[in-house]
Amino acid sequence: MNFDFSKEQQSFKEDVRAFLTRRVPPERQEVFGVEYDGQYQFGREVASELAQRRWLAVGWPEEHGGGGKGPIEQAIFNEQMGYGMVPRTGITGLGFVGPALMVFGSLEQQAQYLPPIAASEVEYCQGFSEPNVGSDLASLELRADRDGDEYVLNGSKMFTSYVYNADYMYLLARTDPQAPKHRGISMFIADMKTPGISLRALPYISGAMAAQTFFDNVRLPATALIGEENRGWYHAMTTLDFERSGLERYGRTRRAFDDFVEFCKTTGLNGRVISDSPTVKHKLAEIKAAFDVWSLLCWNVAWLQSSGAVPNAEASVAFLHGTEQRLKFAQSAMEILGPHGTLRGDSQWAPLRGTIEGIHRESMHLHGAGTSEIHRNIIAQRGLGLPR
Numbered sequence: 001m002n003f004d005f006s007k008e009q010q011s012f013k014e015d016v017r018a019f020l021t022r023r024v025p026p027e028r029q030e031v032f033g034v035e036y037d038g039q040y041q042f043g044r045e046v047a048s049e050l051a052q053r054r055w056l057a058v059g060w061p062e063e064h065g066g067g068g069k070g071p072i073e074q075a076i077f078n079e080q081m082g083y084g085m086v087p088r089t090g091i092t093g094l095g096f097v098g099p100a101l102m103v104f105g106s107l108e109q110q111a112q113y114l115p116p117i118a119a120s121e122v123e124y125c126q127g128f129s130e131p132n133v134g135s136d137l138a139s140l141e142l143r144a145d146r147d148g149d150e151y152v153l154n155g156s157k158m159f160t161s162y163v164y165n166a167d168y169m170y171l172l173a174r175t176d177p178q179a180p181k182h183r184g185i186s187m188f189i190a191d192m193k194t195p196g197i198s199l200r201a202l203p204y205i206s207g208a209m210a211a212q213t214f215f216d217n218v219r220l221p222a223t224a225l226i227g228e229e230n231r232g233w234y235h236a237m238t239t240l241d242f243e244r245s246g247l248e249r250y251g252r253t254r255r256a257f258d259d260f261v262e263f264c265k266t267t268g269l270n271g272r273v274i275s276d277s278p279t280v281k282h283k284l285a286e287i288k289a290a291f292d293v294w295s296l297l298c299w300n301v302a303w304l305q306s307s308g309a310v311p312n313a314e315a316s317v318a319f320l321h322g323t324e325q326r327l328k329f330a331q332s333a334m335e336i337l338g339p340h341g342t343l344r345g346d347s348q349w350a351p352l353r354g355t356i357e358g359i360h361r362e363s364m365h366l367h368g369a370g371t372s373e374i375h376r377n378i379i380a381q382r383g384l385g386l387p388r
């Protein structure tokens with residue numbers, strides 16, 4: 001394993017960092033736990049400028065609107081987007097709808113859907129979870145019944161993040177209720193403007209607004225089916241691993257940590273600088289060690305991708321470690337800050353614009369993209385070959 005960048009990759013990293021430092025100054029950077037429309041719109045503006053440079057999907061082939069480079073360049077870019085605290089947009093499309101289409105989509109679907117994702121012209125949400133279905137995703141109940149040239153969808157999806165900005169939903173539905181549960185599921189892309197789709201707002205503790213999404217006799221054209229009918233489960237499992245590489249998430253959390261260290265070095269509390277305390281020093285040292293490991297685990301996933309492998313247990317190792325260390329960091333930082341740490345970003349007394357309070361709220365989400373237990377199951381079964 002050699003993590004040195006080539007000269008071109010190093011200069012790409014510096015170019016991206018320089019652009020983001022100029023284009024996203026501190027007052028426009030995202031703060032953990034705070035989401036509002038103006039911030040999202042600014043994120044879209046930045047994303048479309050990045051797309052014009054062919055950086056947004058730098059790892060995608062040029063014919064799909066990408067930069068024609070590989071997973072390492074994409075990972076460099078993603079880490080810089082995170083570290084630059086660029087307001088998050090387009091994650092679902094870039095992170096795994098695009099990769100799924102490149103593997104399973106028809107040529108027509110690739111031509112239709114990929115360039116707008118790479119250009120940041122569209123937003124996607126993900127419709128996997130349902131009111132009765134989370135970890136046991138293969139038990140999903142949303143029905144998609146074939147009717148001539150259309151599929152008719154009935155049921156609902158739960159925890160649909162980003163849905164209020166979404167143009168499309170990337171979803172799984174049951175197309176064969178008689179088949180064993182994994183073999184009766186298909187993957188679709190639904191235009192959110194299709195009649196019969198409605199939303200019930202669902203606020204997250206992180207400050208984001210998601211929804212339960214209802215489908216009431218929603219008619220999708222048969223061309224909305226991605227890949228083979230009843231193979232959706234297998235398509236989805238392959239592409240979920242794309243979401244789990246996690247360098248963007250690492251970069252964003254690392255930035256919060258680096259800022260926090262600086263804050264501890266320069267801020268006085270009870271008559272002395274915070275970082276003078278041996279307890280604080282040890283806590284920060286522990287977090288640094290854990291985050292350095294997290295970085296290596298993420299880069300291992302990127303490196304595997306660049307060698308043509310589809311990381312699986314490795315992606316779960318990186319994700320699990322990152323999720324748990326992010327929570328530990330947030331808890332330690334809250335302890336160090338004491339009561340001030342609980343202030344939200346709208347208070348003038350909130351340290352670091354409330355970012356620690358925000359990351360603490362956000363890191364309590366241990367369910368997004370698979371719970372810690374599910375990642376442990378994957379590591380045990382696929383990484384260690386243990387029985388189910």
Ligand SMILES: Cc1cc2nc3c(=O)[nH]c(=O)nc-3n(C[C@H](O)[C@H](O)[C@H](O)COP(=O)(O)OP(=O)(O)OC[C@H]3O[C@@H](n4cnc5c(N)ncnc54)[C@H](O)[C@@H]3O)c2cc1C
Pocket residue numbers: 125126127128129130133134135136158159160161162204365366367368369370371372373374377
């Ligand atoms: C912030 C956030 C954003 C999300 N965004 C989306 C989204 O955009 N689209 C979407 O489709 N979904 C989304 N989800 C839903 C997410 O995918 C589910 O929360 C997740 O799959 C877990 O399902 P559940 O919450 O129903 O928990 P459950 O599956 O009911 O699990 C409950 C508990 O039981 C444990 N458990 C379950 N099964 C096992 C097992 N086999 N072995 C050991 N322990 C087990 C779990 O680890 C958990 O602790 C989001 C969730 C969060 C928190």
